[in-house]
Amino acid sequence: MTEDTLSEAEYDAITDAAAHWCMRLHAVDCSAEERVAFEQWREAHPLHAFEYEAMLEIWDVAEHLPRPDPVVALPASNPAPAWRQYAISASIFALGLPLVAYTGWNMGWLPNSYQHFEASDNVRQVTLNDGSQVELNLNTELTYSNYKDERRVTLKKGEAFFSVSHDITHPFIVKAAEGRVRVTGTRFNVWMYEDQVRVNLVEGSVLVTSNTALPGDGLRLGPSMQAQYRHGDYTPQISQTYDNDSSLAWRNGKLILDNLALNDALPLINRYLNNPLMLADTSTGAIRVGGVYNIKEINGLVNSLPKVLPVYLTRNAEGNPVINSIPKHAPKS
Template identity: 25%
Template sequence: MGQLNDEIDRTAAEWAAKVAGGSLSLSESERFEAWRAADIRHAGAFARAQAILVRLERLRAVGADALRTTIEEYPAAATDPEDCAEPQPVSGASSAAMHPRLLMRRRLMVSGAAACLAVAGLAGVFLLPVSSQQEFSTGLGEARQVRLSDGSLVTLNTNSKIVVAYTDSVRKIRLIQGEAIFKVAKNKQRPFIVSAHDTDVRAVGTSFTVQLLPEKPVRIVVQEGVVEVVRRDAPAIVPVRAKAQTQAIVSGSAPIVVQSIARPVVARQLAWQYGRIALENETLADAAEEFSRYSDTRIVVDPAVAGRTITGLFAADDPVGFAKVAASVLDLRVEEGPKEVRIVR
């Protein structure tokens, strides 16, 4: 039995390392969920392995070099000579190019939880209770991809924040602000719910975007599959189902509106993934507001020309470049100042 438990711990450690490294493919995500559901001990072993990773991330004061020295001084404590072997680098990166702390983390994980914790002499530290919540955020003009523990992938847009709270029965994410794309790993027994204010978006396995901006309605764009949109605080408002190539608009006390949108429109709305802003006959005023989400350099538009429209694909972090192109196309002028660019007649 002990040998079997060791094997479970080792497999759990390998899965935790893959999930943390963001290297799970769709087929691997499905195999991971099947492994975890096959035996009640698997879920517990995986949770322990994740706890180890969290503690390692927080161990900045000790430092990777100190941990490496500790392990190398006590090689006999490992149950197998290869237990603490260096894993193969992911995404084609060389071991020399990886951050020492990341190398240390992956070494400990692949070795198996019990063996390497005993080697490091830190089991009591790593197995302390950890929070079931995680926060992820981006700054102004920043985008970030996060691979969650179930294999789901979240892409955060500029100035965005989410709080992840997973349990054995449900996967909950709260969008605090901004915008995020959710590519959900399928698991019908474990619903995936994104909350934005009082709106819940429920999915099983799909891809969708939720946007929560100041003084604007909540907007959900579905790229694949189907989602259910529910107003928690307004039971009189009928929940709706939104399928691929549709968007749901949730505003005030009004009914939830579902609209069909063409694939090219969806692509334009998601251009921010690639650091771009796609405009299609947008007014200069609306374009300036959109650019303000990505940069602290303001675009100020002369009210006399604010209604003029522009079409094109622009770098999200270059408001000055956009202003110059727009002025050239619309026969206007640009005046540059500190942290400001003006488009005038």
């Protein structure tokens, strides 16, 4: 079967299969055998992978649909797959029918525009549909959805610098990990690695919350202030930044480590690596490191560590490089 000879029915079958696999792979009872079968299906034809990626983007939109009324909800024996099936079916229906899509927009359930951006090997600058400018650092992925009552960005991984178009009636929300940054028009940076998030404000003001499940809009930042949070934090940690702050050096292609303990430096380094560095023990994490590095050459930084620090590298069972401190010899008696 080639792409040129596919009939309309065959295209529809691929779309249906992509929707099925999207639902199954997000289901809590998805088995290992099903995942193997999915990989075989995806590799069978180029259109399979294409349609599946398109379905994932619809899935992101479905995240924001309202939950069904509990009175008419599907049985609770397997609530997550039932809700997902409802959500993705509703989003496909709404995106396919202009009248329903218009109703979803007016109710604040569905966006009238959706964008997905990735940056892999190069820093990338993009323009959102509202006119806001975003710079994406290496290995960064985010989505943008424009809703009636707000503009939403989900930072899925990486780091981005935002120059937000001012609109006091249409707030701009950035979701990162469990937290959220809320603005109307400003310039700020959001860095994320695993469950750690750091927000640096350059201009304007933002409200930062560490957990969207908590009440309130969070803590307010002014220019030259920074907020940090991670999983489980009740409120962000707020601090002042200074003229020599290096948080935004990535916009010039640099990673600056200013005499940091390895324990603090590793999240900054690891976000550029496919195989993150690990620490052998807490004493190794206390060793300090400094320097200016090219963000495209962080692998070179890893290899140079034994040359500039009293450490050596090994690998763990998963193949990750591990930093070990060189033990100090006891003095001779």
